[in-house]
């Protein structure tokens with residue numbers, strides 16, 4: 001091994017040696033000092049608080065990415081998979097507090113990485129699993145969730161690798177870590193060991209699902225968007241929104257009454273009904289005939305601006321997916337929120353068709369939130385779902401009456 005050779009180091013353990021081993025990949029420093037003694041080499045592992053973060057920004061906002069990174073105070077280090085960036089972050093709070101936060105679909109502090117081509121590493125799974133156990137075994141993650149950077153790839157190699165790596169890693173951790181089989185069964189506020197894997201290598205970190213903004217590694221839950229019975233692709237959006245909501249609070253129980261504004265053709269309506277909810281669906285356009293006579297459904301062919309529920313009606317939740325100007329839509333919701341019960345839920349699709357810039361999107365969102373807040377609706381979460389296009393999903397709760 002030449003002393004002149006440059007090395008980059010990533011951590012993994014070599015099980016047969018029984019001690020930590022720093023894998024060699026090429027930059028900075030030599031493997032021995034001038035006297036020929038082995039050097040203690042710095043790994044590319046970050047201890048919390050991490051300066052390196054993995055973030056996911058939807059391709060929908062690809063044009064705004066530079067501005068988003070700038071507002072996060074982040075320097076881009078590398079693109080990973082589809083939509084992921086490895087960034088250096090001076091102020092991690094920006095991931096949650098800055099104007100750019102809502103554009104970041106999912107985030108993870110990188111506490112351990114192994115940049116490599118897993119396909120070319122013999123025994124990759126065993127080496128990676130041992131390294132994860134050595135690094136995180138004493139830190140009591142509630143669960144280990146491993147996913148591929150590109151879950152939609154036609155080549156299933158990394159999906160299978162992720163699943164096998166998770167399986168082997170769980171064998172090393174205490175049995176309770178394997179007890180969580182459904183991602184939604186995690187405690188949203190307890191740390192999980194998330195790990196993403198792809199042709200660029202393996203990137204792991206310990207963070208709660210709530211702080212990461214999703215239950216899965218990468219945040220995406222697979223929800224079928226189209227099938228023979230699908231009425232519209234919007235159905236996947238409310239399914240994902242209700243999944244996401246559980247990071248913050250429980251969704252309304254079955255039997256709850258939803259007022260849905262902008263319901264036609266009815267993809268979301270069908271999803272709500274399938275969950276055992278009652279729905280009053282309002283739209284100027286009719287619903288898909290497949291929903292005719294659906295149990296629990298009342299349809300109202302009307303403009304949301306003029307629709308007037310009977311005085312005594314109280315809704316548990318309001319869903320708005322109306323297109324058109326966002327401020328007009330929130331005004332319709334606010335008027336009807338008089339019929340929302342205390343601590344009732346509002347799921348609002350904030351459409352941004354005319355807001356092509358970062359500043360315009362923020363301005364629209366800020367004015368919608370301002371109007372809603374003034375009317376007693378408190379923002380409990382906001383995100384860009386994987387099934388959102390040029391829009392965000394905002395969640396509000398009505399304030400309890402004094």
Ligand SMILES: C[S@@+](CC[C@H](N)C(=O)[O-])C[C@H]1O[C@@H](n2cnc3c(N)ncnc32)[C@H](O)[C@@H]1O
Nearest residue numbers: 232234262265266267268284303304321322323
């Ligand atoms: C994106 S589509 C909704 C798709 C629907 N959520 C689904 O799941 O299939 C928007 C709908 O909002 C309706 N809309 C827009 N403004 C409205 C208003 N003021 N009153 C009633 N419906 C409205 C449109 O007629 C249109 O059907």
